[in-house]
Amino acid sequence: MLNLILFGPPGAGKGTQSEKIIAKYKLIHLSTGDLLRSEIQGGTELGLRAKTLMDQGLLVPDEVVIGMIDNKLKEHKGAPGFIFDGFPRTVAQSEALDALLAGHNESISVMVALVVDDNELLTRLLNRGKTSGRPDDQNEELISKRIHEYNSKTKPVADYYQAQGKYIAINGIGEIETIFEGITGAIEQA
Template identity: 40%
Template sequence: MRMILLGPPAAGKGTQSKRLMDAYGIPQLATGDMLRAAVAAGTPIGIQAKAVMEGGGLVSDDIVIGIIAERIEHEDARKGFILDGFPRTVAQAEALDEMLAAKGLKLDAVIELVVDQTALVQRVMTRAAETQARGEPVRKDDDPEIFKTRLAAHNRDTAVVAPFYDQRGALKRIDGMQPIDVVSAGIDQILHAAKH
């Protein structure tokens, strides 16, 4: 089961990815983690990425696609994978399609968690307040101002990816404001239909 989970920060992608990993025995591939692992392992593409990162530059789409191409060859990804945080642009989505096609693979599902962004900001503010009330440090991502900045960046840069897949008839949408179990059940239905 090869899939992409789309949606703004705090939409529940991490929660759903964990459930999917457990249910299907497939890894969640977060590009940041893969980059760090490739650099640490000293793979050819990791060495390239390290040079760019040490120079303070952004890693190119070619390098990121190369790292994904390398990573999906690992044994744990043979049955599939969940891409989270990638693709972020239409160019990345096109490059991903080309790389998968070259391997004789394709995506089984592209699922967008659709959320009410005003309610999302409220959800994050509530979570931050509850964390503070327990006397625990608030996650940087849960700082309301930082969160609003991340949300604006998502709307500006990444929101174009869903329409790209929608035009190809590949996008499925789920109301991410529903209870976690209901969202999970909706994802399971989509994946079950994709297999048949």
């Protein structure tokens, strides 16, 4: 089973590349945002708990998100693998994900990180903001804050998987197909 974390800062191209990876390897896409919305719409116990917290402006605790991921793993037992999107974002979440997967006799196969310098990210996100209508991609100060947040809080997750020998960095600047070839090479290597 292939369990892949596609990693990188906002604007690195994760959305574009994850679609290509899913199509090629037939992986189940596990996006924490999608999971939260699905559980809330389904009225599940975890969804109702998450909605109560979100309605109060609070973050959904890791154990709730892990519970949702566990539900998806059980729902798709025969899947060829999973691609994790937006999770894990902290070392604590990485440890919890590893423990969850171990309970299913699985583990993360590889973390593929799209590496893009901050200036390129800013340019990409501002351009995306012009076409997407997303307000968070139209404010340069907000974009810089998001990139800084990623660099300071999320990047240690890469170090965590690098220590396990599961981290592979891919240059996220260039043609979409060239980047995808780099990703598939990293997956095949893993």
